[in-house]
Amino acid sequence: MNPVTDLSLTQLRKDVHAAFKHWHTVDAKTDHLLADLLLVQNKRHELEPQTPAARRLSTNQVLLDGLEQLEKQKPQAAALLKRRFHDQQTIRGVSQRLSLSEDQVKHKQREALAQISTILYALEMEARDAYKVRLESQLEAKSYTQLFGISNLSDRLLALLITDASPWVITLVGIGGIGKTSLANYTVRRAIHSLYYEEVIWLKIIHSAKYSHPLAGPEQTFQQLITQLSRRLLPALPNHTPYTQKLQQLQQLLKNQRYLIVVDNLELKEDTAYLLSELVTLAMPSQFLLTSRLPPADHAGSMTIRLPELSEADSIGLMRHYAGEIGFLQAANAPEEDLLPIFEVVGGNPFALKQLVNLAKVRPLPTLLASLRERPLQTGEAIYQHILKETWRTLSNDAKAVLTIMPLAADGGMDPEQILALSGLTQAQLWPAIDELNGRSLLEVRSSNIWERFYGIHRLTELFIHSLLNNDEL
Amino acid sequence: MMSFDISSHYQKAVIENVRFWQRRIFDDKMAIDQWRPQHEAVWQAVEAGLSYAAAQAEAAAFAVALLPTIERWGVWPDWLLLIDKALALTLTPNLQIRLRLTQGQLYLFNRNFNDAISLLETALVQAGQYQNQELITLAHYYLTNAYLGDKAYAKARDHAAKALDLLTPNQLEIQAALYNSLGLIERETGKFAASEAWFQQALALWEALDKPTQLARSCLNLSVVYQEQRRWARAKACYEQANVALDSTDSVVDKLKALNELGTLQYMTDDLPAAVKTFRQGVVAASQLQGMYHLRGSLTHNLGNALLAMGHWIEARGFLEKSIKLWQQANDALERANSIGTLAELFEAQEEWALAAFTYGQALELLGSYPDHPWAQKLNAQFEAAQARCAVLAG
Secondary structure (H helix, E strand, C coil): CCCCCCCCHHHHHHHHHHHHHCCCCCCCCCCCCCCCCHHHHHHHHHCCCCCHHHHHHHHHHHHHHHHHHHHHHCHHHHHHHHHHHHCCCCHHHHHHHHCCCHHHHHHHHHHHHHHHHHHHHHHHHHHHHHHHHHHHHCCCCCCCCCCCCCHHHHHHHHHHHCCCCCCCEEEEECCCCCCHHHHHHHHHHHHHHCCCCCEEEEEECCCCCCCCCCCCCHHHHHHHHHHHHHHHHCCCCCCCCCHHHHHHHHHHHHHHCCEEEEEEEECCCCCHHHHHHHHHHHCCCCEEEEEECCCCCCCCCEEEEECCCCCHHHHHHHHHHHHHHCCCHHHHCCCHHHHHHHHHHHCCCHHHHHHHHHHHHHCCHHHHHHHHHHCCCCCHHHHHHHHHHHHHHHCCHHHHHHHHHHHHCECCEECHHHHHHHHCCCHHHHHHHHHHHHHCCCCEECCCCCCCCCEECCHHHHHHHHHHHCCCCC | CCCCCHHHHHHHHHHHHHHHHHHHHHHCHHHHHHHHHHHHHHHHHHHHHHCCHHHHHHHHHHHHHCHHHHHHHCCHHHHHHHHHHHHCCCCCHHHHHHHHHHHHHHHHHCCCHHHHHHHHHHHHHHHHHCCCHHHHHHHHHHHHHHHHHCCCHHHHHHHHHHHHHHCCCCCHHHHHHHHHHHHHHHHHCCCHHHHHHHHHHHHHHHHHHCCHHHHHHHHHHHHHHHHHCCCHHHHHHHHHHHHHHHHCCCCHHHHHHHHHHHHHHHHHCCCHHHHHHHHHHHHHHHCCCCCCHHHHHHHHHHHHHHHHHCCCHHHHHHHHHHHHHHHHHHCCHHHHHHHHHHHHHHHHHCCCHHHHHHHHHHHHHHHCCCCCCHHHHHHHHHHHHHHHHHHHHHC
16 A cells, blocks of 8 residues: 555646556556555455556546546536547547637646546545545454553554564563553554555454364464465455465465554464564565564564553553443542552553452452452462452352353354343343443443444453353352 | 352353254244354354254254355355364264265365365265165255366266156255256257256246246356357347346345346347446446355456457456456366457457467467367367467567
């Protein structure tokens, strides 16, 4: 890509005239192809392979679309441009045919070019808006209403993303619930508005033991990535295409155009050097943004950004904001010294802070904090599991009935009718249970349009449910 | 508060999930397509069901019953792995054979004829061992289409004949489908009179069964037979009948196939501007479809060919180059040879003799794999003569 983000109508007029003049030219030059327009780039995608003829055809098709619109508004203007450039009639020839002077023809031609440029300008702006909406729709729904403590980190990440230079693979590292996915989501949305990328793909790696091909190492991880990527970027590729051929075609695609591939929830194990070296080979100019709980090994062309815990001030800000969202006004308006003990016990981890604020709405906070202090826990995730166990104990049976079946949801979530059927609840029981779980931030809304509601759960919550199903001690 | 038995609750949910999606998909067959956006959830339900012993048989049977829906939605690549998983389970022989037949069909949709034939032949043998007439018939029927796709016409005819022999009076849909397949076999081998007869029989049955989509398909197939014989009025009547039948359906793909036939008819009757407009419409609409390489290849080639006839070389070249790539993805070397040969015709029209000769050579190389195919023989003669002509002019 990139389209020129500041599109000038004056320059576009000149470029459109040049493009018309070269209607029948097929060569290696690119200055008369309107290549900066998203409209032309979209047509090129439909016409692979990218031969000079295909590139010329893409430009001509955009001009034809413009002519079609011009024909509806000013048929004579459209006809003039067709005669002059498509049919290659000279000014003299056209003037004779239309019984006009040559000067008059030139004047009308200038007018027609101005009119079609205006049309193409409007079409280009529509295409850019559609591009932003389309790319954003491929991201996970936002799980946040406001983010705390990440603006500097987001600025840093954005600067690294929209630069045609190393690092080509960036890994966001931090314990579960620290905000890696939220940071990636927020920053990628900003990157989309810069029109820098051809396409943004968001992939989630499936780790659950219920799946038939659990990850066994970096090679398998990479193969799973390639399979998912080829399904998204090369949908026309037959399923029986050998893996090496898929890899080759993907490499060609990622090397020729600028893609941003976000791989969420990657559990990087030993020998991450293999994975990173494979991804770096695929990159340039495309980039990979990974999120992982474990840091990868250093590798040329890659960079790791560790997400720190929130500062005390940001933690308190988050807790107040979240308490306000769940209607816990007492906590939302609490003085700092009342909220500080929560931060002191669980640290600046957004997921844990929210869960504790939630729990504190229904149980006395001092008891909760005391139980956490009594059992010092080594890792952040052990803290979550403990908090979730405590949370589970406070849930109604109806809420448990809903939460238990949520691991059966597809990535896009589960609709209420399906939840009703699988949970075994009645209609009267269902919505109070969903409201209870929503209020405790245990359900995530994953809908793609304003009226639909699909529900899912956080990965940590899913792990917790599986631990219960595997008969871990409660 | 009563204690909550999470394991029991979850297991019930796994079984209920399979039943839930069965109800959604099959209770209102007119509204199946509304669930297409949630096809991953359907897949998930089957996958989870296959992982629990109590739900395995039900989940596997559901997957088999879903075959027409999977085809309709075009999501078969995702289901290949899942059916593989089901085949590895310990299930009844009847279900195993049905799964194998389903897998064979999925490979067929993918135009992977080798794997399809292998699976279907295995299923046929197994069905024979259990003397299951219904499954033997189904295997022969699927093998007819698999061998047809692989252009092994004698074997295709043989399986069609065996399937017809075994059909029971209540299997009229399969009977009509077999007539349609036989029509295609005879058409591809140049036996137009026989082909016409089979299609007419298929049409009569589809009409009696009130199957508009299948009726339209057979109409379009027959339209091509008439076009081959230059019987334009009949071809046009068939096209119009197909269009009327498709009006009441949601079948985007079939409507595009009808558009393709209309464009071909316009081209063959020298209405080139209309043909270009029709094909262009088809190419744009088909570009929104995932997969469907064969249909997209056909529309794209036809557009390129029509533009070539109008002397619009740049546009023609772009579309012909694109169609060559689509044929490769569709795994159809014969059609690819035709598109390469048409590209060579374009170079010849532009007086690029050496390039034309070379490109004809590429087409001829592909045609070498089909020495007995009537169309391949015709193209071979045409391209050989053209190559020789261009070679002389190139000096």
